[in-house]
Every structure is written in structure tokens, then in C-alpha cells.
Amino acid sequence: MNVSIIMPLFKYDKKLLEKILKAIKKQDFDGKIEIIKIDKGFGLARSLNYGIKEAKYDVIVSLHQDCLPSSNKWLVTLTNPLLEKKVVASVSKVELPYQFWKGFSFFARVFSAKEQKIIKPLMDEKGCAYKKSVLIRVGLFNEKDFRTAGEDFDMYIKLKKIGKIAYPDCKVLHFHKHTFKNRFKKELQLSNGFGALVGIYGREMPKSAMGLIKSIPILGLPLFIINFPYKRWFLGGLCWIILCPIIHLVYCYGFWKGFLNNKQII
DSSP states (O other): EEEEEEEEESSOHHHHHHHHHHHHHOOOOOEEEEEEEEOOOOOOHHHHHHHHHHHHSEEEEEOOEEEHHHHSTTTHHGGGGSSSSTTTEEEEEEEEOOOHHTHHHHHHHHHHHGGEEOOOOOOHHHHHHEHHHHHTTTTTTTTTTOOOHHHHHHHHHHTTTTEEOOOOOOHHHHHHOHHHHEEEHHHHHHHHHHHHHHHHGGGGSSHHHHHHHHSTTTTTHHHHHOOSSSTTTTHHHHHEEEEHHHHHHHHHHHHHHHHHSSSOOO
């Protein structure tokens, strides 16, 4: 098996990127590895599509510029499920390392505390493998309706209809530096993408009912309040409760803008 690894780049950390590239070279992988770096100022979905079109090999791996394979077995563990005929994609677990998270500012840690664990996403391009033929069959990533959020779940819904998605025991370490300001922007983008997904797919979108409830002013606020690991960090939880009304309003704005336009535009 040969793979093409696609890495969309935007304002990246050069030292971290070098570390990721070295980790790829050290992978215990028998096939050929092609690395395609896209630094053209495109949105995420368009960058991925550009890379897919340029790829030489039949297996595509998407890897974000701030995601480090956690072991030398990452690539082989991620791609092996694709040897099964019915499997169309394979998804890595994602971890925000504790020591890295501890280096954030106080309020940035409050915003990202709920992510300070090993996450098992349904689909997330931080570390995924796909059969190129299947990506072409479903029309690639939807760059028309999604720029920086939502394209992963859009692809998940499309792929689930035609095959099996595997979740092997492999992981990438997510070294994304959060600040209070960029976290607010990210919350807005994510809610905008989720609203667009619910607008396009309705009940087909996982957790669509929960998302709709969260988007109702005041009524959805308790769902934000409970979404914090209070047992692990009580002081941060108190600050989270204070910030929740603002976060809730940001979510409502982003969600309905995406829902009404059927498009992620923020």
C-alpha cells in the first residue's frame, strides 16, 4: 500500500512542522509515502481537494499542520483497515497533550478544558485515511458550502452511505495553540459549520436535535453550563459558568447564520 499525505498549511509553526515531517519519515510503513503540502491560502476544504487531485497514490491521508503522530506505528495502524473492501475511511483519535494545554493562558485553558482528553471523532481530518476512489465518487470535500468548519461531518455523512468507517487504536497529538481571542473565533466557526450541516442534512446530521436546542437563546444555555469537566478543575468551571451566556450567544449567532444560509461563511 502506498499513501499520499495531504497537509494544508496556514500560518504554521515551522519547528512543529519539521517535527511532524520527521515523525512521518520514521513511520514503520512498508509502502511509499508522498507528502503534499498546500500553502496557497485556500480554505481547508479546498486545500484538501487540491491535494487529492495532485495525489499519485490510491490511499489519501489527511494530516493537519499541528498534529503529530503519537507513535511510529500510527500510519500502518491507520491505513490497514482500508485493506478491507467495505472500509472507505479510517479515523485517528485526537489528544490535546496536558503539558501543552497547561501552557495556555488561564482563559484559553477554560475554553479548551473540555478538549483536554483523548477524543474519538466520527470524522476529523486531523489524522484520517481514505480511499481516493471513494472521495472522487462522492465529489470530494464540499468546498462550496464549507470553508473552515463542517466539511468533515459533511464527508462523514456521505461516506457512511456507501461503506464502513474504521476507528483503529491510533492517535495524533494536537498542538494547536489556543488564545482567548482565537478560541472565540473558533467557537463561532464551529457553530456556523454545524448550523449549515443541520440546515443541509436535517436529522441525518448526528446530534442535530441537541444542536438545535443549544441554538435557542436561554433555553439552550444549560447545555453549555454542563459541558465542562468541573471535577478536574473547579476554579476553571466557575469562570466557565460566568462566560457561558456570552459563549451561548456566540453559538446562537453562528448556528443560525449557517442554518439559514445552508453554508459555512464565517
